[in-house]
Amino acid sequence: xxxxxxxxxxxxxxxxxxxxxxxxxxxxxxxxxxxxxxxxxxxxxxxxxxxxxxxxxxxxxxxxxxxxxxxxxxxxxxxxxxxxxxxxxxxxxxxxxxxxxxxxxxxxxxxxxxxxxxxxxxxxxxxxxxx
Ligand code: HEC
Numbered sequence: 305x306x307x308x309x310x311x312x313x314x315x316x317x318x319x320x321x322x323x324x325x326x327x328x329x330x331x332x333x334x335x336x337x338x339x340x341x342x343x344x345x346x347x348x349x350x351x352x353x354x355x356x357x358x359x360x361x362x363x364x365x366x367x368x369x370x371x372x373x374x375x376x377x378x379x380x381x382x383x384x385x386x387x388x389x390x391x392x393x394x395x396x397x398x399x400x401x402x403x404x405x406x407x408x409x410x411x412x413x414x415x416x417x418x419x420x421x422x423x424x425x426x427x428x429x430x431x432x433x434x435x
Contacts, residue, residue, distance in 0.1 A: 330415040333424045338433025346416030361427045374421035
């Protein structure tokens with residue numbers, strides 16, 4: 305086995321390992337604030353429906369900081385609260401199960417908040433970037 309072949313095999317394996325990791329993240333951030341089109345859609349949904357209570361950058365306002373929340377709760381728990389709402393110590397989180405925009409865009413919305421939770425995008429206004 306020569307060196308070139310070894311290097312080739314190494315990069316193939318690396319590619320196989322790396323690709324799913326990226327796909328799993330569900331978002332792509334370039335130049336600090338450019339989101340892939342799907343995640344950008346999530347941002348628009350967030351801006352329309354959530355920002356007034358959870359803050360422009362999901363940092364928390366009347367409702368809790370959602371970046372922190374995503375790092376503590378599972379995706380299933382997030383979807384549960386998003387659909388059914390929650391009445392807790394902080395206040396009332398409305399359920400969105402009757403909102404077709406949110407129901408259809410839940411994955412994009414989650415991607416956007418995931419990017420915030422992973423600190424892949426800082427406290428800057430997102431723009432639409434490449435796929
Ligand atoms: C009218 C204000 C309001 C709006 C609009 C709103 N939320 Fe909330 N949300 C809250 C409050 C208040 C809580 C805290 C409830 C409690 O006391 O546990 C909350 C809690 C949550 C939680 C649970 C967080 C945790 O750590 O327990 C998630 C997830 C969440 N909201 C997501 C969203 C998303 C996504 C949207 C937009 C689709 C949204 N919220 C829109 C007020 C709001």
